[in-house]
Amino acid sequence: MKSKKSIMKLIVMSLVLSISLYAAEEPKDASSFTKEKNAQVLKDLPFSDTQDFTDAKKGFIATTPELIIKNDKGEVVWDMKSYEYQMGTGVPVTVNPSLWRVAQINSLNGLFQVTDKVYQIRGFDISNMTIIEGTKGLIIIDPMISAETAKAGLDLYYKNRPQKPISAVIYSHSHVDHYGGVKGIVDEKDVKSGKVKVLAPSGFLEEAVKENVYAGNAMSRRSFYQYGSMLPRNPKGHVDTGLGKTVSSGGNVTLIPPTDIIKTTGEKRTIDGVQIEFLMAPNTEAPAEMLMYFPQFKLLNTAEDATHTLHNLYTLRGAQVRDAENWWKVLDEAVARYGDKTDVVIAQHHWPKWGNKEIVSYLSNQRDAYKYLNDQTLRLINKGYTMNEIAENLKLPQNLDQDWALRGYYGSVSHDIKAIYQRYLGWYDSNPANLNPLPPEESAKKYVEYMGGSAAVMKKAREAYNKGDYRWAAEVMNKVVFAEPNNTAAKNLQADILEQLGYQSENGTWRNEYLMGAYELRNGTPKITATTASPDTLNAMTPDMILDYFGIHIIGDKANGKKMVINWEEPNLKEKYVITLENSVLVYRKVNSFGNADLSMTIPKESLLGIAGNATTLDKEVQAGRAKVTGDTSKFNELLETFDSFTPDFNIVTP
The missing domain is CATH 1.25.40.880 (Alkyl sulfatase, dimerisation domain)
Incomplete structure (x- = not known):
């Protein structure tokens, strides 16, 4: 059934391409x-300033020969060998020299020592995995996108360092490249038993799920453009994404829910002898994000709020617009709190920076860039300039423009300005000719x-x-x-x-x-099977999120005239919902007790997703003892018949 297949596409995480x-x-x-x-x-x-090359090589210990990582099917998930063409000295005429510069730095890969007891795996995915040695075990920050790349990174660490167990995992924020590989390094049983802690900022789980599910199909398709996944890796094709080489694809994207939520700036934890102070950074690079300071190491981890690029206030794959005002304030607070006591700064992308004076200048420039763009865009908005006019004419001041860490490798002055305009005024420029x-x-x-x-x-x-x-x-x-x-x-x-x-x-x-x-x-448009929603992401959905996502699938015309009431009890959570379909809208309400309904069912949310995804049926769930129903079971099938199907191979550059 077409409607059931639409949800099934979410049950498997893959980036499989069939190209004609x-x-x-x-x-x-x-x-x-x-x-x-x-x-x-x-x-x-x-270009005579080559300090970034020196910093990016500092502390190198070892890497994996060839560095081609495969999944359990033998499919390539990560391939750094394909970027060997960038190791020459000459700049190809088909590549902007500034992009070629950062691409060469991002090609450096392996295990690096940052400072005493602090290490990073870089170049094994678009993001870094930070490893901190505690008294008895390891603290891992951001285990990349895929279980395969995270495991390969940890294996490299273990080949060169003592094989201590993992004590804790910290997710710096809610983007998939900062949590997706967690099951490659940690057994979820150890988390549930309390052996391994998982820390994350407030709102992490909700934001991680919402971003990858609600508009996940469109984001999957657009991601192929942003990351250039299908481009050949050569001087006329894929070079870099600015924030790292590219994203791992075809791997196992996992998620283990956090066991410890960080809610306020200044909160502290001591994990395995390591002291950590947290600085909350919501609605900066991610809706749920936090920075971390490690006083023992005089080290600040800026997560993704300060890297070696002007970052995105709007990401081209599509996401909520970020808050430039909050971004600069977080960076300013980081300077105020930790600037005079930080000797090394790391992020979960790119390479570290050492030296207190250099770090304060680096963070201050990053702060000033976001504030400048925010303030100057609003100034010109209030003078009547439109989005495109501002983006065309506003530039960073020369001192910031010449700062390599603020070049537009991943974000850009142009589309960051448009993001600020959108945040304050939306899509309409007030010219009636553009209204409709x-x-x-x-x-x-x-x-x-x-x-x-x-x-x-x-x-x-x-x-x-x-x-x-x-x-x-x-x-x-x-x-x-x-x-x-x-x-x-x-x-x-x-x-x-x-x-x-x-x-x-x-x-x-x-x-x-x-x-x-x-x-x-x-x-032509390739045939693509892809999704940003892995099984673990779906399993992390709350009943409210599942019902919201069901509502997104309703075809208005197909549901027109249909009326039904379904009672649903989630037995594991002991939560009850009344679900109503009327006026082509799926409305739900959490209740304490049920009234009359066409169908009443007690069924776990995982089984409900499985039925919608054609992996099982309501009858099978009843027969297996996982579900109980009373009333007209055909109503649930009638609801599924109204669902639309989403495929991530819609046209972009053609109608």
Whole structure:
């Protein structure tokens, strides 16, 4: 049944690609305009400053030869060998030199000693895994995305250090690259028994689940663009994401719920002889996030709030807009609390920084950048400038702009400004002409007609391309592609244009976005099976979250006219819900006792998800003794028949 299959797609975490390639043009060389623009970058930025290379190599102990990590099916989850082409000294003309610089640093991988008793695994995933040696065991901070990469990292540590057991795991925040590998290093039985503690910031579990489930299908699809997952790894393809190489894919993404929640700034814990003080950072890089200070080591862990890039206030894969005001205030509090007593700062991406004076300057510049963007964007908003006008003209002050740690490798000044605008004013610029525009395909056809037809537009677009006016050429060719999606010549021209924009991009995610667009214009939309919601993520859903997600699946027209009331008791949690379908809306209410209903069922939430996912049936659950029902069981099947199906292979660069 189509409706049941839609939920089943959430039961398996995978990044399996089935690609049907069309006859396509190969990637082009860099144009003379791209070569000129990239050459100018070498003149404009302080490439003679190589301190970051020195810092990134400091404390290196060992790495894994080849560094190709596979899952239990023999499929590659992580492959650093494919980036060996970046180890040369010359900058390819198809890569922005600044992006090439950070890509080379991010290619450094292995086990590193940060300071006494503090180690990091870097280059085994997009994120770092920090390992702190306690009196009897290890404290692990952020076990990466996949169980396979986390295990490989811990195995490398054990080959070079004593094999102490794990005492605790700390999740710095609610993004999957900071918790997904936990079961690769910890047995959940040890957590439930109290042998291993799991710490996380307040709101962690709710935010981790919501971000990966509610809009997870769309986020999965968009992530292929942001991370360039399908691009070949060469100078004309995938280079980096700015925050790290890329994300591990096809691995086992896991989650163990926290046993200790950190709620307020200043809270302290002593774990296995290691003292930790926490600084809460909600709604900065993640809705639930915290920084950590270790007084014994004079070490500050900034989680993801201060790395070696201007970060995202809006992530291109899609997520809630982040709060620049709160971000700068958290960094300022970190400087005020710990600045004069910190000798080393680490983050869960990139490489450490040493020296008190250097650290205070680094954190202060990071703080100032977010405050500058926030304040100046609001200033120009109040002068009547629109989002795109501000993004086009506002730049960081020269001192901040020349700071390597604030270059736009992952975030960018442009889309951070747009995020601030969106946070305060939303999508509408107050121009009534933009209040209710035509949908893209219909609008494109009229644009092309008004401009004299596709042949005339393409002629002018080629002229713009030949002049290096790629941004404008991309804008007009997008109209032709949406007006005539079967026009191969138009798609190939648009691919050529996007490709040059990608070659010029300093931002790793912008490059990936442009090159993925070019790839799909030439090759078509691939068949993708992917989801951000792993089984552990789904199992962590509360009954409220499950019912919210069921509501998201309702097809309004298909549910029109249907009415039903279902009583549901979750036996393990002892919680009761009355679920009503009416007006094509699924409404639920937590109650103390039930009234009359079409169907009453007592069933665990895991079984309910299994039924919706076609892994079992209500009858089977009853027969197995896991469920009890009274009333009309056909009502539940009738509800499932209204569910929509989501597949992460919808079109992006074509209608």
